[in-house]
Amino acid sequence: MQAVQFAAHGDRDVIEYGEFPDPEPDRGEVRLDVKAGALNHLDVFTREGMPILDLDFPHIPGSDAAGVVESVGADVARFEPGDRVAVTAGISCGECEFCRHGEHSLCVNYHLLGEHVRGVHSELAAVPAENLVPVPEGVSWETAAAAPLVFQTAWRMLLTRGELSSDESVLVLGASGGVGHAAVQIADHVGAEVYATASTDEKLDYARECGADHAIDYESEEFATEIRELTDRRGVDMVVDHVGAATWRDSLKSLAKGGRVVTCGATTGGRPETDLNRIFWNQLSVIGSTMASLGEVDDVLEKVWDGTFEPRIRETLPMSEAARAHEMLEEREGFGKVVVVPDGEL
Template sequence: MKAVQFVEHGGPAVIEYADAPAPTVGRDEVRVDVKAAALNHLDVWTRRGLPGIDLDLPHTPGSDAAGVVREVGADVTRFEPGDHVAVTAGVSCGDCEFCRHGEPSMCVSYHILGEHVPGVHAEEVAVPEANLVPVPDDVDWTVAGSASLVFGTAWRMLVDRADLGPEESVLVLGASGGVGHAAVQIADHLGAAVFATASTDAKLDHAVDCGADHAIDYTAVDFAGEVRDLTDGRGVDVVVDHVGAETWGDSLKSLAKGGRLVTCGATTGPNPETDVNRIFWNQLEVIGSTMATPGQFDDVLDLVWDGTFEPRIRETLPMSETARAHELLENREGFGKVVVVPDSER
């Protein structure tokens, strides 16, 4: 079979679509013929070489995929050959205090398919039964293969961690990206007033189409000042910031007194300057969030499968062109998700 791989860290040119050993199925694993798989910025960071993560090379990236079950291990009970499934990427130990209390994404040994261990951008993959969710047969493969990581992450951030209410307001940074465009849709679904930032008129139009009430071009105006102007000086109740160092100070400035900043990542760097005085004086909360619990994945993916939420697809490419897919993400070209499909499926 063939798989996306890199044998060294570097730019998109290190990506290959090469022969790889067919996966073997463990007792609690399921072999899936992949029909579609989406990229996330995590794939870019992994390819470049994340500090502190020592990968076995060659490495297959990828945290999102969907396909058809072809084989199940002896202990698998939830799936059988022919089932349509999607991958959820978080792997936990199942036994630590956090796992026992229903918070596997806080597991002491939590890791992510495609980041710490081989991923799912391949023709065939073998993954633990616990990392699969059923997909209705009528759901398009590009939708099934691009929803779980970003919608699960955004759902946990807004519904569980930030506890966003229907009478509140939220600012979503980077609304053209995967987590961003999912967060806009979820916040709108919750009944909140949604402010969104993006860098071009086309991306702003897409954000409005996803449910944003106010779209702000952060390249043309100071977004914190614009938020203050649009809210008569009050600010918003919640900020979704996965950008990090570049936006951190303005994210804090955008919050109303008692507001919450929730973050799941740091695209522009993990060590921002922060205004501690603003945090304590305005009684702000800074909330971290990672991935989602199995129940949260089920809740949000049911709303994807029924069409309430829609992963927007900026481009679908053959897996042999995954290097180009990485360039689309790195260069911030377009709105929404980039999907790759095994060449054998095209």
């Protein structure tokens, strides 16, 4: 098969698209004929290398994909060849105390397809059946591939971990990114007052289209100051921050007394200067969130399949142009998700 792959960590020029042995489905796995994959910032970080990673090179990146079940390994009862499915990347052991409570993303052995083990940006992929969600006819491959990682992340952040309610206000940072645009849609669906930041007029307009009541240009004004003005100095009940070091102080400054900041990532760095005085005096909560449980994945994807939520497709590229796809994420070009499809499928 053909696969996006790299034999060492590094810049975008380590990415190749070429021959790779066909994967065989193990017990409990299916082999997927991949129709589309989508990128996440995680793909860039994995390619660059992180201290926790010890990859088996060549590594195939990619945590999001959708396609057709081509064959099934032993002990797979949920799927048969021909089924349309989307991949959810989180792999949990099913046996630890957290898995037994249905908290799969707290699993003590939690790891992600594409990050810790080979991913799905390839013509074929062997994936645990547990990691597949049925995709109805009528849902495009691009949509099915683009939704799982960011929508489950935003869903758990806002609802399970953040417990956002309809009489509250929420600020979503970086509304033009994958998690950001999912978070705006979910917050709007809940009925909360939604504030969003983005950097260009086009991105601000799209944040409003996604459901933001107020869109703030973070390039031209300090968003914490703007939030104070827009809320009569009160601040918001919740901030959704996946940006990290660059925004952390302003995220805390944007919160109302008793407010909470939910973090699921730190694309600009994970060790920000923080302000403990502000945290204790204003009685703020700092809440972490990662991916979602399998049940949460089912719940949120149901709402993507029925059109309640819609992943915006920024661009669709052949997998042979995966390096260009990585560049679009690194340069923060455009809005929403970058999709890659096997060259033969274009």
